[in-house]
Every structure is written in structure tokens, then in C-alpha cells.
Amino acid sequence: SKPPVTVAVTGAAGAICYSLLFRIAAGDMLGADQPVRLKLLEITPALQALEGVVMELDDCAFDLVESIDIGDDPNAIFDGANLALLVGARPRTKGMERGDLLEANGAIFTAQGKALNDHAADDIRVLVTGNPANTNALIAQRNAPDIPAERFNALTRLDHNRAIAQVANKAGVPVSAVTNMTIWGNHSATQYPDIFNAKVNGEPAFDAIGKDLEWVESYFLPTVQKRGAAIIEARGASSAASAANATLEHARDWLLGTPGGNWTSAAIPTTGAYGIEPGVISSFPVTEAGGEASIVEGLEINEFSRARIDASVAELREEAEAVKQLGLI
Numbered sequence: 417s418k419p420p421v422t423v424a425v426t427g428a429a430g431a432i433c434y435s436l437l438f439r440i441a442a443g444d445m446l447g448a449d450q451p452v453r454l455k456l457l458e459i460t461p462a463l464q465a466l467e468g469v470v471m472e473l474d475d476c477a478f479d480l481v482e483s484i485d486i487g488d489d490p491n492a493i494f495d496g497a498n499l500a501l502l503v504g505a506r507p508r509t510k511g512m513e514r515g516d517l518l519e520a521n522g523a524i525f526t527a528q529g530k531a532l533n534d535h536a537a538d539d540i541r542v543l544v545t546g547n548p549a550n551t552n553a554l555i556a557q558r559n560a561p562d563i564p565a566e567r568f569n570a571l572t573r574l575d576h577n578r579a580i581a582q583v584a585n586k587a588g589v590p591v592s593a594v595t596n597m598t599i600w601g602n603h604s605a606t607q608y609p610d611i612f613n614a615k616v617n618g619e620p621a622f623d624a625i626g627k628d629l630e631w632v633e634s635y636f637l638p639t640v641q642k643r644g645a646a647i648i649e650a651r652g653a654s655s656a657a658s659a660a661n662a663t664l665e666h667a668r669d670w671l672l673g674t675p676g677g678n679w680t681s682a683a684i685p686t687t688g689a690y691g692i693e694p695g696v697i698s699s700f701p702v703t704e705a706g707g708e709a710s711i712v713e714g715l716e717i718n719e720f721s722r723a724r725i726d727a728s729v730a731e732l733r734e735e736a737e738a739v740k741q742l743g744l745i
């Protein structure tokens with residue numbers, strides 16, 4: 417059988433991981449023939465809860481799981497990791513300003529970046545789900561100078577999947593008919609889901625939704641941008657199973673490849689493509705294979721899209737400037 421892949425996951429006793437870990441262990445991420453070693457990080461007060469999660473993983477008797485280690489020291493948990501899924505983060509609590517949130521998460525992601533730098537395997541890939549995901553990924557990246565910069569991604573796959581679901585519903589087609597969706601920018605309310613380059617059954621998605629610009633502007637964009645808040649409102653808890661699914665799909669496509677003719681959305685370090693200068697981790701249309709992502713170049717960006725992409729990238733630059741002021745990068 418194949419040698420195992422070591423997967424480190426943070427926030428392992430949290431809500432997303434209560435779905436994510438079981439699906440990784442079942443082979444949904446890396447395939448039904450790929451053994452895994454799980455290394456799970458939590459903060460000290462959550463280790464007891466994590467022991468309970470591990471008991472449940474044990475009780476599934478998943479064939480693919482070779483070992484499970486838990487701990488509260490990132491240096492030990494990231495040791496030898498091939499893939500790190502950074503899900504754990506400090507949530508915004510009542511009375512917390514944006515600067516406080518960036519600072520609290522800055523402490524986490526500087527430490528985790530350094531630990532990855534010093535202990536992860538040479539082929540490490542790092543995906544940040546914990547919010548603010550793009551800027552947390554930037555902080556980790558800047559604190560890991562020995563790891564190639566492009567190995568740090570942030571999650572916008574959930575937004576991508578949400579956008580597909582909305583277009584499929586409007587066009588009256590199954591989700592499988594919707595391809596070439598793109599989320600541009602930040603994983604925040606400024607993100608821009610691009611219907612103009614998306615396709616429905618291989619034809620322009622904008623045509624398939626009856627060229628209804630009013631729907632795009634006043635329904636589609638805000639629905640995708642504010643879906644996280646709508647789920648909290650309805651469920652009384654943040655999206656967890658869908659966030660786990662998206663984390664798993666991002667990692668799967670990154671390592672195993674995107675399907676031919678289609679692309680996905682991933683927040684990756686900017687390269688200058690589409691006039692977006694280096695310095696932030698922004699979402700783009702990407703094709704992927706074997707752990708490498710390339711931005712799909714040459715898509716037409718109309719004026720409607722351009723203004724919204726620029727606004728979201730500007731927000732990313734403000735966040736980067738704020739963490740720079742705090743001395744985190």
C-alpha cells in the first residue's frame with residue numbers, strides 16, 4: 417500500500433473538525449487507497465474534548481488511519497506534516513474591535529508559521545480556514561521564510577460552492593452543470609463571485625440566468641457574500657459541515673488536481689496577474705495539479721467585475737497594512 421500522508425489539523429475539537437476529521441479518515445480527501453497519519457492541535461483547555469473526538473475516530477475503525485497524535489504544541493504536531501489544515505482561530509467576541517481580532521489571531525499564526533517553518537516536511541502545503549483566513553495565511557507565510565511562499569493558501573472554496581448552488585438554482589439546472597465559477601478577493605463580505613466567466617452546460621452562465629443583472633447585483637452577490645451570517649442566523653451556529661467539505665475539496669484539488677476544462681477558486685499569493693500586485697493572499701480562478709496551483713490567465717474582466725475585485729483586494733491590502741503595523745509580518 418501507499419506510504420501514509422501526515423495531515424496536521426488545528427482547531428481539532430471544534431465544530432468544523434467534528435465533520436472534517438471523519439471525512440479525511442474515511443478517504444474523502446486523499447482517496448480510498450491513501451493511508452493517513454493524523455496530528456491534531458488544540459489549545460490546552462480543549463485537549464480533553466479532543467480526546468473524546470479521538471475516541472470516536474477510534475470507534476469508527478477507519479482502515480486508512482495509521483495513527484492519531486494530539487497535543488497543544490505546534491512544534492510537535494507540525495513535525496513531519498505534509499499537509500496542514502489550519503482551522504482553529506480566535507473568534508471575534510463581544511466588544512472586540514477588528515484590531516483586537518487581528519492581534520489575537522496574529523499571535524496564533526505567527527507561532528504556527530514558525531513551527532511549520534522549523535518542523536514540517538519539505539513538501540508541506542498549508543491551507544488556512546480559520547478567519548480572517550486570507551490575512552492569517554499571510555501572517556503564517558511571512559513567519560515561515562524557508563517554505564516556498566506559494567505553499568500558503570486560504571479557503572474561498574466554500575464561497576465558490578455557495579455561488580455554484582445559487583446559479584444552479586436560478587438557472588434551474590443541477591449543480592453539476594455549473595462550471596468555471598470564480599471567487600475573487602477576500603473571504604469576507606467584499607468577496608466577488610464572478611458569474612460572467614462562469615458557465616452553465618458549457619455556455620455563459622449570465623445567458624443561462626436570463627441576463628438578469630438586477631438579480632446578480634441585488635440577490636446573487638449579497639446572498640453569497642452574506643451566506644455565513646445567514647447560516648448563523650438560521651442555525652444559531654456557524655457553518656461547519658459545509659466549511660469542512662470545502663476545506664477537504666480545496667486540499668483534494670490542490671494535491672490531486674482540478675478536473676480538465678474546469679477550474680476552482682483558491683486564495684493564493686498574488687503574482688501580478690490581473691493587475692493585482694504581490695503582497696496579499698487573494699482568491700483567483702486556479703487550475704491545480706500535484707500540489708501546484710496556477711492562476712487561469714486571460715479571462716475578460718468587465719467594468720462591473722473590475723470595480724468589485726479592486727475593492728476586495730483593497731480590503732486585503734488594508735488588513736495586511738494593519739498586521740504590518742502590529743509587527744506581525
Ligand code: NAI
Binds near residue numbers: 507
Ligand atoms: P470552533 O470555535 O467550533 O472551533 C475552533 C477551535 O479552534 C476551538 O476548539 C478552539 O479551541 C481551537 N483553537 C483556537 N485557537 C487555537 C490554536 N491556537 N491552536 C489550535 N486550536 C485552536 O469554530 P469552527 O466553527 O470550527 O470554525 C473554525 C474557524 O473557521 C473560525 O475562525 C471560523 O470563522 C472559520 N470559518 C471559515 C470559513 C471559510 O470559508 N474560510 C467558513 C466557516 C468558518
